[in-house]
Amino acid sequence: MTITCIIPAYNEEKTIGNILDVVKEVEIIDEIIVVSDGSIDKTVDVALSKGVKVVDLKENRGKGGAMKAGLEESEGEIILFLDADLIGLTPYHIKNLIEPVKSGRVPMSLGVFTNGRKTTDLAQKFAPYLSGQRAIKRELLNSMSDLEVSRFGVELALTRLVEKENINIEIVPLPDMSHVMKEEKLGFVKGFMARLKMYWEIVNYLFKNPS
Numbered sequence: 001m002t003i004t005c006i007i008p009a010y011n012e013e014k015t016i017g018n019i020l021d022v023v024k025e026v027e028i029i030d031e032i033i034v035v036s037d038g039s040i041d042k043t044v045d046v047a048l049s050k051g052v053k054v055v056d057l058k059e060n061r062g063k064g065g066a067m068k069a070g071l072e073e074s075e076g077e078i079i080l081f082l083d084a085d086l087i088g089l090t091p092y093h094i095k096n097l098i099e100p101v102k103s104g105r106v107p108m109s110l111g112v113f114t115n116g117r118k119t120t121d122l123a124q125k126f127a128p129y130l131s132g133q134r135a136i137k138r139e140l141l142n143s144m145s146d147l148e149v150s151r152f153g154v155e156l157a158l159t160r161l162v163e164k165e166n167i168n169i170e171i172v173p174l175p176d177m178s179h180v181m182k183e184e185k186l187g188f189v190k191g192f193m194a195r196l197k198m199y200w201e202i203v204n205y206l207f208k209n210p211s
């Protein structure tokens with residue numbers, strides 16, 4: 001089965017290069033797509049310099065919109081989604097995320113940070129279904145109608161799909177991994193505002209899609 005790695009990225013010039021270096025080491029990945037979601041920094045330049053496919057959205061569509069734009073440009077039968085701000089990503093993590101789907105055991109895997117940083121470990125312990133690290137069979141994504149409008153609700157949209165269709169998923173521990181938190185990227189005040197906006201987008205998705 002062919003595999004595409006899609007990385008939605010909004011102003012991630014500091015971390016995207018390192019993520020791409022790691023993803024490129026994994027031979028079983030056939031195609032790598034970075035979707036710059038209206039970034040105003042050097043995300044696009046850095047991604048292009050790594051020789052991967054880049055979708056350069058001129059306006060911010062939110063995370064779900066960026067994922068959908070990547071899907072539309074992709075060819076893989078399995079889609080691996082990774083966030084662009086991961087810390088400690090290795091080929092080992094990536095292969096472990098892909099394996100349950102590639103082997104045909106389940107149509108979706110879900111990566112959860114363990115043994116990384118206390119704050120990010122704790123967040124994923126309480127809400128593992130918000131993780132941005134997943135491998136998914138393409139046909140499942142094709143059946144979703146609300147990917148592009150979900151913004152940060154996208155992980156809930158995927159979780160809803162799992163529940164609705166009674167899909168088996170496999171949780172994959174991602175040891176020693178973390179991500180750069182919003183407050184670290186943007187400073188405390190702007191980061192906290194971005195966090196509130198993210199929570200609002202998640203709650204908004206829930207309001208519009210009561211179970």
Ligand SMILES: O=c1ccn([C@@H]2O[C@H](COP(=O)(O)OP(=O)(O)O)[C@@H](O)[C@H]2O)c(=O)[nH]1
Pocket residue numbers: 007008009010011012037060061062063066082083084085132179180181182
């Ligand atoms: O409008 C947005 C917001 C975020 N992202 C990307 O989605 C991923 C997860 O977002 P973020 O890092 O803000 O969330 P966190 O990992 O901090 O929860 C990252 O690769 C972001 O660059 C995006 O493509 N569009």
Ligand SMILES: O=C(O)[C@@H](COP(=O)(O)O)O[C@H]1O[C@H](CO)[C@@H](O)[C@H](O)[C@H]1O
Pocket residue numbers: 063083123124130131132133152153154155156179180181182183195198
């Ligand atoms: O872990 C969390 O609480 C949030 C917020 O992380 P930050 O510490 O604000 O960077 O991150 C997750 O949730 C987002 C919304 O579902 C996902 O898009 C991210 O991929 C995920 O890391």
